[in-house]
Each structure stands twice: as C-alpha cells, then as structure tokens.
Amino acid sequence: MSIDKARYQGFSFTINYRHICTVNLVDEFFDPSSSIGTVNAESYTLRADVNILPFWNVYGVLGKVNVDAVVDAQYTGKMKDVFEDKLGVVGGKLACKAVASQGVDLCSPAEVSVPLHLNYDVVGLGTTLSVGYKEFFASVTATYSQTRLEGQDDWGDGVLSIQPMLGYQFLDYRAQVFIGAEYQGLKPKMTGNLGYIDALGRDFTYDVGVELEEWAYLVGFNKQIGKNYNITALFNKGETRSSFTINFGYRF
Template identity: 20%
Template structure:
C-alpha cells in the first residue's frame, strides 16, 4: 500500500524532533545514546504515559526515548562583573536631575550571589519553555575619583522574575542547544526594575555509562548578557551620611570649600545649587542636626566592560529524574560559576 506523502513528511519531522533533548537554565542538556534493539522494541510497543510534549506518543512509537517533560531546577550562580558608571545626574529632595559630568568613578567591581528556581516544560520534543525566580545578594565597591576621592560600599539585594525558551538538537552522542531568557530585577537601591536578557549557544558530547540514563555531558559555548544601561534611584540623606564617619564628612566639606581646589568655580549654576545644598546638609549633620526625610536622587548609565563569555560545562545525569551540572564562564570583565540540580518528572 502506498504511504501518503503527508504521512511520510510528518514521520520525518517526528524523527528529527525525537533527537531534540532536554536543557536547563544557562544550558542543561542530555544527549541521545544508542539504544539496544530490545529497548527500542519496548518503546515502540509501550503507550506514551504523559500528555507533553506534543507528539510525544508518536515519537516514542518510532523507537525514540524522550526525557521527562517537566522539571524543577535550583541553581546557584556566583558572578563577578566589572562595569563603568557614566552620565551621572543628581537631584536634591525631588528637584529636577542635574548632569554632574565632573563626577567620575573608577571601574566598579560587582560581586553577586544568586539563587534561582526554575520550572520548565517541553511543549514539543525540541522546544522547552520556562519561568524563573531569583534572589540576589550583591556587593559593590564604588570609588569616586573626581573631583575628590572616597569609597561608597553598597550591598543591594534584588528579586528577579523572568521567562525563557530553549531549542535543542541532538544526533548520536552530539548535541546543540540554544537558550534565551528575559528577566526584570527589582533592585533595592533603584526605583525602577532593571531589564536584562541572557542568550547562549552550546555544543557538546555525551559519554554514557553501562547503566541506562547515567551519563556525563561536556559542553562548550558562548553566552551574551544584556543589561539595561539606565538606572535611577534615591537614598535618604541620613542613610548616605551614616555610611561615613565624622572625619570623612568634614574632609569632603573642606575639600569643596578649599580655595586650592578650583573645580567648584567651574561648575554651572544648577550644579552649584546641588553642591551647596549637600554642603549645608553635611554641616547640619556634623552639628548633630539630621536631614529628616530629604533624599538624594541619582541617575546614571552602567556599561559592563564585556557582555560575552566563553562557557565550559559538565553535567552528570543520574537516571531520568536527577541531573547535576557545573558550568564556568570567562569573559572580558566577567567571571561566573554555576551549580545546578534539576529534578524531572512526568504528568
């Protein structure tokens, strides 16, 4: 009997789809192993037990094994990023922002410790979607280098919400995975959420053990991180001043008023107003008078030294349900390590 052309096309598509494999945040992947004939026959004769992925039943009847369709993953990410702060603007207690281009900072080193949770599902054998939540604790060593020098240590926290998608392809023991996610971070030191994306592509090879579904996957790839440049925030002046001892505040005040330093004379009137108000508040603070609810507003651009990193990863699959991964990333102005545990299940 002649097989309709449409049926042949669908079967060809399903054979290709069956080679697509699982992937986690920042690339979790499992390569297809060669199956013995008995196992293939068993797959063909066993009904597919889950409602996802779509066409999962047809793929299994073709003799191809599929990973479990749902997953919950917990990741730890440690990252050090270097970035420049430019286009600084200040406002005093709700006034209009004033460009303060004479204020210059040294390159900032940001150290972040991130714990994120991700839930995912395979919609098709080659297409995964996921949602994520992350909690970040970071520290910044911000150093003002002009018009005078002092350090501002900060330890902001962030809650991040996002979503992403994965496309994966495998052939034999080799695989390729593309990942994209978008997220919004609510940072304690900023007024507006910060938007960012992560895009990555990896290729790798799987090395199997004698026991089925136990294997190690090695991967190499590139990752691009994008972070929105503009940031806006505000701090109560009493919180700003409390970060410095009395001697340092007195030194800043004397620096501004010292006739030997003529940077103040070159300021525009709007800039002098901001500086004068800050000096007045420093005087009040040194005299024991608190600034009440007055706030210092700030707006600036942040420019990472680099946005692309080389990613090297190793993953151990302990059966179909538990996967463990370690990955490191190295790029200009960026170092990263990821530790991951992924539990997979079917419904």
C-alpha cells in the first residue's frame, strides 16, 4: 500500500476518557424524571488526517471503546394494571403474588439497577472547517461514526456529532481555550430480559427509549506538549445529559 506524501498529514494515537450522566429513560414502565444512567467510556483510537485546504481538514478514525455503565431506572409498577386488565382485580392480585414469590416484584414501584460492561469496535469519518483572526478562531467539526459490539457481525446505527466552537489562542503557551456547543444525533435505547415469569407464561422483556437532548453547551481547552503530545479537556452540559472528556493524543 502506498501513501501520497504530498497529501498525507499524519497519524495520531488518542486515549479518550468520557464520563456521561443524567440520561433520562422514557417508557410507561419507567419514570423518566427519576431514572438516570451513568456511563464511563474509555476509547483508544488511531486517527489519520489530511489537510485538503489550509482551512479544511478531513480525517478517519479507527479504534476500540470500553464502556462501564450503571442504569438506575425507576420502575413504576405498571405491570399490576396489566395483570388486572387481563385477569381481573382478583386474578391480577394473585398474579402479582405469584410473580413476587419467584423473587421478582413487578407490581410495586422500585429502582432497578442495571450494570453493563461492553466493548466496541469503532470506525468513523470526520471533517473540520476553521477560520482565524489574530489570536481568535472559529471552527466546526463533524464526525460520523459507527460501533460494533465485540463478537457481533452487525454494525450499530451511526452517530453524527457536530461541534461549532469559538476560541482564543495563547501563542506563547501553545494553548487554546474555547466555548461552543455539541450536537449528537443518535437513536439510543435500553433493552433486556428479566427471565421467565410463570404468571405471564413467557419471558418479561423490556425495550426502553433513552431521551437525550440533541444539543449541549461545551467549554474546554487544548494544550500542546512538545512536538508530539497534546491534551484536551471538554465539559458538556445539556438539559438531559452532561459529560466530561479528557483526551490525550500522540502524533507520529
């Protein structure tokens, strides 16, 4: 495989730690105002950059993402109404008791804690447009990526991320500070299986939508260290989500 040296700009290796919290769950069986998910994600990526024009950069990303999450979902106890609708008031109460005797109380409100540990492969493409005036700059970065759970053949739905930013450069310190916003377009959900329930005659499965506000504010800084290293920190805050990201990069 050959590389066009006139257009090749370089490769970078990135370790990215991201903490996300306050993710609302939306479903008749769960109370979205009291249900949150806390996610810790660590990624290792290789990124190849090409500067098409001085103000236009295009890049590709390949890497791994390790996710540790705890979803604390506030269960409403709505299965009591389902049992009573199908079996009557007396039959519904008996069904609730039968389910509870198996160690699964579906008829009373409760908090359900669901721990998750997932490993993903990730690929993506992105581009950055930027302009500057003296020490001030503005940029827009868009990235489209897809993930695949390890051991699976199918790739998940794509995620589009857009970050418009305004910033200031401290030239003597090789550092930048910036403010802006982040858009995330994705279709998140939480699915699972509580196992076989005799009263239902089948497994109790759930498919719960996760409500994420698409836009969030962001602030951050970037610092170059020597010729090859850089560190970036970002804080995002939206109505239904917040996150803190630390990015450590090495450029070959």
